[in-house]
Amino acid sequence: MASHSHSDKHEHITSYKTYLIVWAALMVLTVITVYVSYVDFGTMNVVIAMAVASIKAALVALFFMHLKFEDSITWVFALFPLGLLFLLITMTFVDTFTRVVVP
Protein backbone atom coordinates (compact mmCIF):
# COMPACT_ATOMS: atom_id res chain seq x y z
CA MET A 1 0.00 0.00 0.00
CA ALA A 2 1.91 2.97 -1.24
CA SER A 3 1.08 6.52 -0.37
CA HIS A 4 -2.63 6.89 -0.79
CA SER A 5 -4.54 10.08 -0.58
CA HIS A 6 -8.15 9.55 0.27
CA SER A 7 -9.23 9.84 -3.32
CA ASP A 8 -7.47 6.71 -4.49
CA LYS A 9 -8.03 4.64 -1.37
CA HIS A 10 -11.14 2.64 -2.22
CA GLU A 11 -13.18 5.81 -2.33
CA HIS A 12 -16.69 5.33 -3.52
CA ILE A 13 -18.47 8.13 -5.34
CA THR A 14 -22.20 7.64 -5.56
CA SER A 15 -23.75 8.17 -9.00
CA TYR A 16 -26.50 10.73 -9.61
CA LYS A 17 -28.70 7.82 -10.67
CA THR A 18 -28.42 6.10 -7.28
CA TYR A 19 -29.21 9.37 -5.50
CA LEU A 20 -32.25 9.94 -7.71
CA ILE A 21 -33.54 6.43 -6.98
CA VAL A 22 -33.09 6.99 -3.23
CA TRP A 23 -34.85 10.35 -3.53
CA ALA A 24 -37.77 8.74 -5.41
CA ALA A 25 -38.05 6.11 -2.68
CA LEU A 26 -38.08 8.88 -0.03
CA MET A 27 -40.87 10.69 -1.86
CA VAL A 28 -42.95 7.50 -2.17
CA LEU A 29 -42.50 6.85 1.56
CA THR A 30 -43.51 10.45 2.35
CA VAL A 31 -46.71 10.04 0.31
CA ILE A 32 -47.42 6.74 2.08
CA THR A 33 -46.96 8.20 5.56
CA VAL A 34 -49.20 11.21 4.81
CA TYR A 35 -51.85 8.99 3.23
CA VAL A 36 -51.82 6.50 6.14
CA SER A 37 -52.29 9.36 8.63
CA TYR A 38 -55.79 9.97 7.21
CA VAL A 39 -56.80 6.38 7.88
CA ASP A 40 -57.59 5.28 11.42
CA PHE A 41 -55.57 2.23 12.42
CA GLY A 42 -55.74 3.07 16.12
CA THR A 43 -52.40 2.67 17.87
CA MET A 44 -50.97 1.15 14.69
CA ASN A 45 -50.85 4.67 13.21
CA VAL A 46 -47.95 5.57 15.49
CA VAL A 47 -46.16 2.32 14.71
CA ILE A 48 -46.56 2.72 10.95
CA ALA A 49 -45.50 6.39 11.03
CA MET A 50 -42.37 5.63 13.05
CA ALA A 51 -41.52 2.59 10.93
CA VAL A 52 -41.78 4.63 7.72
CA ALA A 53 -39.75 7.47 9.28
CA SER A 54 -37.05 5.00 10.30
CA ILE A 55 -36.85 3.52 6.79
CA LYS A 56 -36.51 7.07 5.43
CA ALA A 57 -33.86 7.93 8.03
CA ALA A 58 -31.96 4.76 7.15
CA LEU A 59 -32.02 5.65 3.44
CA VAL A 60 -30.72 9.15 4.18
CA ALA A 61 -27.96 7.84 6.45
CA LEU A 62 -26.90 4.92 4.24
CA PHE A 63 -26.87 6.73 0.89
CA PHE A 64 -26.99 10.52 1.27
CA MET A 65 -24.67 10.40 4.27
CA HIS A 66 -22.64 7.66 2.62
CA LEU A 67 -22.71 5.41 5.69
CA LYS A 68 -23.15 2.28 3.56
CA PHE A 69 -19.62 2.74 2.25
CA GLU A 70 -17.90 3.79 5.49
CA ASP A 71 -15.64 1.63 7.64
CA SER A 72 -16.73 -0.08 10.84
CA ILE A 73 -15.41 2.64 13.19
CA THR A 74 -17.70 5.19 11.51
CA TRP A 75 -20.60 2.79 12.01
CA VAL A 76 -19.75 2.57 15.71
CA PHE A 77 -19.74 6.38 15.93
CA ALA A 78 -23.07 6.54 14.12
CA LEU A 79 -24.88 3.81 16.05
CA PHE A 80 -23.59 4.47 19.57
CA PRO A 81 -25.71 7.63 20.08
CA LEU A 82 -28.78 5.68 18.97
CA GLY A 83 -28.11 3.20 21.78
CA LEU A 84 -27.85 6.09 24.23
CA LEU A 85 -31.06 7.60 22.85
CA PHE A 86 -32.83 4.29 23.35
CA LEU A 87 -31.58 4.16 26.96
CA LEU A 88 -32.63 7.76 27.57
CA ILE A 89 -36.18 7.22 26.37
CA THR A 90 -36.77 3.79 27.94
CA MET A 91 -35.28 4.76 31.30
CA THR A 92 -37.36 7.94 31.40
CA PHE A 93 -40.44 5.85 30.60
CA VAL A 94 -39.67 3.29 33.26
CA ASP A 95 -39.13 6.03 35.81
CA THR A 96 -42.23 8.11 35.04
CA PHE A 97 -44.66 5.26 34.78
CA THR A 98 -43.56 3.27 37.81
CA ARG A 99 -43.88 6.10 40.32
CA VAL A 100 -46.49 5.66 42.99
CA VAL A 101 -47.19 9.38 43.10
CA VAL A 102 -47.62 10.57 39.55
CA PRO A 103 -45.88 13.94 39.15
Add this chain to the structure above:
Amino acid sequence: MAEAGIDQSHDHHMDPATEYSSSKLGMWLFLGTEILLFGGLFAAYAIFHARYPEMFYEQHLELNRTMGAINTCVLIFSSLTMAMGVSAIKWGKQKTAAILILITIICGLTFGVVKYFEYSAKFSHHIYPDTSIFFSLYFLMTGLHMIHVFIGLGILAVVFVLTLKGKFNAKYNTPIEMGGLYWHLVDLIWIYLFPLLYLIG
Protein backbone atom coordinates in the same frame (compact mmCIF):
# COMPACT_ATOMS: atom_id res chain seq x y z
CA MET B 1 4.68 8.43 4.15
CA ALA B 2 7.13 11.13 5.15
CA GLU B 3 8.28 9.71 8.46
CA ALA B 4 11.73 11.20 8.10
CA GLY B 5 12.42 14.81 8.92
CA ILE B 6 9.33 15.63 10.96
CA ASP B 7 10.01 19.01 12.44
CA GLN B 8 8.22 19.27 15.77
CA SER B 9 8.61 23.04 15.90
CA HIS B 10 6.30 23.48 12.95
CA ASP B 11 2.56 23.14 12.86
CA HIS B 12 2.46 20.01 10.78
CA HIS B 13 -0.75 18.88 9.22
CA MET B 14 -1.60 15.25 9.09
CA ASP B 15 -1.24 13.48 5.80
CA PRO B 16 -4.34 14.04 3.66
CA ALA B 17 -5.82 10.58 4.20
CA THR B 18 -5.58 10.79 8.00
CA GLU B 19 -6.86 14.35 7.98
CA TYR B 20 -9.85 13.32 5.92
CA SER B 21 -10.79 10.26 7.98
CA SER B 22 -10.37 12.08 11.30
CA SER B 23 -12.51 14.96 10.03
CA LYS B 24 -15.19 12.48 9.13
CA LEU B 25 -15.05 10.67 12.47
CA GLY B 26 -15.13 13.99 14.32
CA MET B 27 -18.16 15.03 12.30
CA TRP B 28 -20.03 11.81 13.05
CA LEU B 29 -19.20 12.19 16.73
CA PHE B 30 -20.61 15.72 16.64
CA LEU B 31 -23.74 14.50 14.85
CA GLY B 32 -24.15 12.00 17.69
CA THR B 33 -24.26 14.86 20.21
CA GLU B 34 -26.86 16.58 18.02
CA ILE B 35 -29.05 13.48 18.00
CA LEU B 36 -28.85 13.37 21.80
CA LEU B 37 -29.62 17.10 22.02
CA PHE B 38 -32.88 16.47 20.19
CA GLY B 39 -33.16 13.18 22.06
CA GLY B 40 -34.10 14.99 25.27
CA LEU B 41 -37.04 16.57 23.46
CA PHE B 42 -38.00 13.28 21.82
CA ALA B 43 -38.04 11.69 25.28
CA ALA B 44 -40.24 14.51 26.61
CA TYR B 45 -42.54 14.11 23.63
CA ALA B 46 -42.82 10.34 24.16
CA ILE B 47 -43.64 10.72 27.86
CA PHE B 48 -46.28 13.42 27.45
CA HIS B 49 -47.79 11.76 24.40
CA ALA B 50 -48.19 8.55 26.39
CA ARG B 51 -49.74 10.48 29.26
CA TYR B 52 -52.09 12.79 27.33
CA PRO B 53 -52.86 11.02 24.04
CA GLU B 54 -56.24 12.74 23.54
CA MET B 55 -54.82 16.22 24.07
CA PHE B 56 -51.98 15.51 21.62
CA TYR B 57 -54.44 14.13 19.08
CA GLU B 58 -56.84 17.07 19.28
CA GLN B 59 -54.19 19.77 19.22
CA HIS B 60 -52.08 18.33 16.43
CA LEU B 61 -55.10 18.85 14.16
CA GLU B 62 -54.39 22.60 14.48
CA LEU B 63 -51.19 22.12 12.51
CA ASN B 64 -51.21 22.52 8.75
CA ARG B 65 -50.46 19.09 7.29
CA THR B 66 -50.07 20.43 3.76
CA MET B 67 -47.44 22.97 4.83
CA GLY B 68 -45.63 20.28 6.80
CA ALA B 69 -45.69 17.90 3.84
CA ILE B 70 -44.44 20.60 1.45
CA ASN B 71 -41.58 21.39 3.80
CA THR B 72 -40.74 17.69 4.07
CA CYS B 73 -40.47 17.47 0.27
CA VAL B 74 -38.41 20.67 0.12
CA LEU B 75 -35.95 19.39 2.71
CA ILE B 76 -35.63 15.92 1.16
CA PHE B 77 -35.02 17.52 -2.24
CA SER B 78 -32.35 19.77 -0.69
CA SER B 79 -30.66 16.67 0.72
CA LEU B 80 -30.67 15.16 -2.78
CA THR B 81 -29.00 18.22 -4.35
CA MET B 82 -26.47 18.35 -1.48
CA ALA B 83 -25.55 14.70 -1.95
CA MET B 84 -25.21 15.22 -5.70
CA GLY B 85 -23.04 18.27 -5.02
CA VAL B 86 -20.61 16.12 -3.03
CA SER B 87 -20.41 13.61 -5.90
CA ALA B 88 -19.93 16.45 -8.39
CA ILE B 89 -16.92 17.93 -6.59
CA LYS B 90 -15.40 14.46 -6.19
CA TRP B 91 -15.55 14.16 -9.95
CA GLY B 92 -13.84 17.55 -10.12
CA LYS B 93 -16.88 19.42 -11.46
CA GLN B 94 -16.57 22.67 -9.52
CA LYS B 95 -19.27 24.60 -11.34
CA THR B 96 -21.85 21.81 -11.06
CA ALA B 97 -21.04 21.43 -7.37
CA ALA B 98 -21.51 25.17 -6.80
CA ILE B 99 -24.88 25.15 -8.58
CA LEU B 100 -26.08 22.13 -6.59
CA ILE B 101 -25.01 23.74 -3.30
CA LEU B 102 -26.82 26.93 -4.33
CA ILE B 103 -30.03 24.95 -5.01
CA THR B 104 -29.65 23.36 -1.58
CA ILE B 105 -29.39 26.82 0.00
CA ILE B 106 -32.47 28.05 -1.89
CA CYS B 107 -34.43 25.01 -0.63
CA GLY B 108 -33.29 25.72 2.93
CA LEU B 109 -34.50 29.32 2.61
CA THR B 110 -37.81 28.09 1.19
CA PHE B 111 -38.18 25.82 4.22
CA GLY B 112 -37.66 28.85 6.46
CA VAL B 113 -40.25 30.93 4.59
CA VAL B 114 -42.88 28.18 4.85
CA LYS B 115 -42.12 27.79 8.54
CA TYR B 116 -42.46 31.55 9.01
CA PHE B 117 -45.97 31.44 7.53
CA GLU B 118 -46.83 28.47 9.74
CA TYR B 119 -45.66 30.21 12.90
CA SER B 120 -47.52 33.39 11.88
CA ALA B 121 -50.72 31.40 11.38
CA LYS B 122 -50.33 29.86 14.83
CA PHE B 123 -49.73 33.24 16.48
CA SER B 124 -52.73 34.76 14.71
CA HIS B 125 -54.83 31.94 16.19
CA HIS B 126 -53.37 32.86 19.59
CA ILE B 127 -51.40 29.66 19.79
CA TYR B 128 -48.11 30.18 21.62
CA PRO B 129 -45.51 27.95 23.30
CA ASP B 130 -47.36 28.35 26.61
CA THR B 131 -50.71 27.29 25.13
CA SER B 132 -50.24 23.63 26.06
CA ILE B 133 -47.63 20.93 26.51
CA PHE B 134 -48.21 19.88 22.91
CA PHE B 135 -47.54 23.35 21.53
CA SER B 136 -44.68 23.87 23.93
CA LEU B 137 -43.06 20.79 22.40
CA TYR B 138 -44.08 21.82 18.90
CA PHE B 139 -42.42 25.23 19.15
CA LEU B 140 -39.37 23.90 20.97
CA MET B 141 -38.71 21.01 18.60
CA THR B 142 -39.39 22.91 15.37
CA GLY B 143 -37.63 25.99 16.77
CA LEU B 144 -34.48 24.08 17.67
CA HIS B 145 -34.66 22.45 14.26
CA MET B 146 -35.07 25.85 12.60
CA ILE B 147 -31.93 27.08 14.39
CA HIS B 148 -30.13 24.09 12.88
CA VAL B 149 -31.46 24.97 9.43
CA PHE B 150 -30.03 28.50 9.81
CA ILE B 151 -26.66 27.20 11.03
CA GLY B 152 -26.65 24.75 8.12
CA LEU B 153 -27.43 27.57 5.70
CA GLY B 154 -24.54 29.57 7.13
CA ILE B 155 -22.15 26.66 6.65
CA LEU B 156 -23.42 26.03 3.13
CA ALA B 157 -23.09 29.72 2.24
CA VAL B 158 -19.40 29.65 3.24
CA VAL B 159 -18.85 26.38 1.39
CA PHE B 160 -20.63 27.80 -1.67
CA VAL B 161 -18.40 30.88 -1.79
CA LEU B 162 -15.26 28.78 -1.34
CA THR B 163 -16.41 26.43 -4.10
CA LEU B 164 -16.93 29.41 -6.43
CA LYS B 165 -13.41 30.58 -5.57
CA GLY B 166 -12.14 27.18 -6.69
CA LYS B 167 -10.86 26.09 -3.28
CA PHE B 168 -12.19 22.57 -3.69
CA ASN B 169 -11.47 19.92 -6.26
CA ALA B 170 -11.53 16.15 -6.77
CA LYS B 171 -8.62 15.69 -4.32
CA TYR B 172 -9.67 18.10 -1.57
CA ASN B 173 -13.33 18.66 -0.75
CA THR B 174 -13.68 17.77 2.95
CA PRO B 175 -15.61 20.96 3.95
CA ILE B 176 -18.28 20.29 1.29
CA GLU B 177 -18.69 16.72 2.49
CA MET B 178 -18.84 17.73 6.19
CA GLY B 179 -21.27 20.56 5.44
CA GLY B 180 -23.32 18.00 3.57
CA LEU B 181 -23.32 15.59 6.52
CA TYR B 182 -24.63 18.39 8.77
CA TRP B 183 -27.32 19.27 6.25
CA HIS B 184 -28.44 15.63 5.99
CA LEU B 185 -28.74 15.46 9.78
CA VAL B 186 -31.08 18.45 9.69
CA ASP B 187 -33.14 16.53 7.13
CA LEU B 188 -32.96 13.35 9.23
CA ILE B 189 -34.37 15.06 12.30
CA TRP B 190 -37.20 16.63 10.29
CA ILE B 191 -38.06 13.16 8.95
CA TYR B 192 -39.04 12.29 12.55
CA LEU B 193 -40.50 15.66 13.54
CA PHE B 194 -42.95 15.72 10.64
CA PRO B 195 -44.90 12.53 11.50
CA LEU B 196 -44.59 13.03 15.27
CA LEU B 197 -46.02 16.55 15.24
CA TYR B 198 -48.15 16.82 12.10
CA LEU B 199 -49.41 13.29 11.51
CA ILE B 200 -49.91 11.48 14.81
CA GLY B 201 -49.83 14.26 17.37
